[in-house]
Amino acid sequence: MSMDLILMGLPGAGKGTQAQKIVEEFPIPHISTGDIFRDAMKNETKMGLEAKKYIDKGDLVPDSVTNGIVRDRLAQDDVAKGYMLDGFPRTIDQAQALDTFGAELDRAVDAVINIHVEPAVLIERLSGRYICQNCGATYHKIYNPTKVPGTCDVCGGHDFFQREDDKPETVKNRLEVNVKMNTPLVDFYQQKGVLHTVDGDRDIDAVYKDIQAILTTLA
Ligand code: AP5
Numbered sequence: 001m002s003m004d005l006i007l008m009g010l011p012g013a014g015k016g017t018q019a020q021k022i023v024e025e026f027p028i029p030h031i032s033t034g035d036i037f038r039d040a041m042k043n044e045t046k047m048g049l050e051a052k053k054y055i056d057k058g059d060l061v062p063d064s065v066t067n068g069i070v071r072d073r074l075a076q077d078d079v080a081k082g083y084m085l086d087g088f089p090r091t092i093d094q095a096q097a098l099d100t101f102g103a104e105l106d107r108a109v110d111a112v113i114n115i116h117v118e119p120a121v122l123i124e125r126l127s128g129r130y131i132c133q134n135c136g137a138t139y140h141k142i143y144n145p146t147k148v149p150g151t152c153d154v155c156g157g158h159d160f161f162q163r164e165d166d167k168p169e170t171v172k173n174r175l176e177v178n179v180k181m182n183t184p185l186v187d188f189y190q191q192k193g194v195l196h197t198v199d200g201d202r203d204i205d206a207v208y209k210d211i212q213a214i215l216t217t218l219a
Helices: 015-025 033-042 046-055 063-074 092-105 119-127 168-192 204-218
Strands: 003-008 030-032 082-086 111-116 129-132 138-140 195-199
Touching (some): 003 168, 015 111, 015 138, 015 204, 030 033, 033 046, 111 168, 111 204, 119 129, 168 195, 195 204
Parallel strands (some): 003 082, 111 195
Antiparallel strands (some): 129 138
């Protein structure tokens, strides 16, 4: 049985944080369109340079670019038993494209986990986020610090960075753009009967417990 999942939520809702926990227990590939874009930007590929124009402003990368990336990724062998999309789809066009890719592969989304957090909470979350340079593990200076100050819990690395698009001026636009797109997507998956909304404004482990309960019924 496959486990085809989508993790949805506004910027800073905790998608990446929960994805880290999910893959420890449910070993399916974690596919983050944000991570794919950041890798491409770092390597200065043609796609990365194109995506950067939008990401630096907090806008969405056009569907024509994003859909092709996900389609190629879902054609790889490692998704045979399932996948977890993080940050895709974000528009109805992307959701419809995902349905089309699924139909070609004779599979459909099993569950959409919508991590709900009010936008007011998210500005502080994003401004306090820091990320391990070596393994990408995500922390927060107040809510989720490393156990040993300055040392990554996951890989023991000592170098951390803040994301360029976590600057206050970019965060404001990111939130506005994503709030606008979120409601139609929630309705889209509600109508399909696969939507599970969890309250993301709680302790990280409490949020995970709810997600774990949903995923256990699918596994
Ligand atoms: P992407 O990388 O997907 O960013 P995002 O959606 O803005 O989400 P984030 O990664 O910022 O937040 P998160 O929900 O993963 O939160 P996290 O777990 O880190 O996309 C970046 C950009 O790429 C987009 O703006 C867009 O331009 C482009 N893009 C990507 N996908 C696209 C698509 N499909 N279409 C078009 N463009 C696309 O947590 C945040 C912080 O809060 C951390 O510090 C964490 O430690 C802390 N935290 C987490 N959970 C809790 C909790 N329960 N309590 C307290 N603190 C918590």
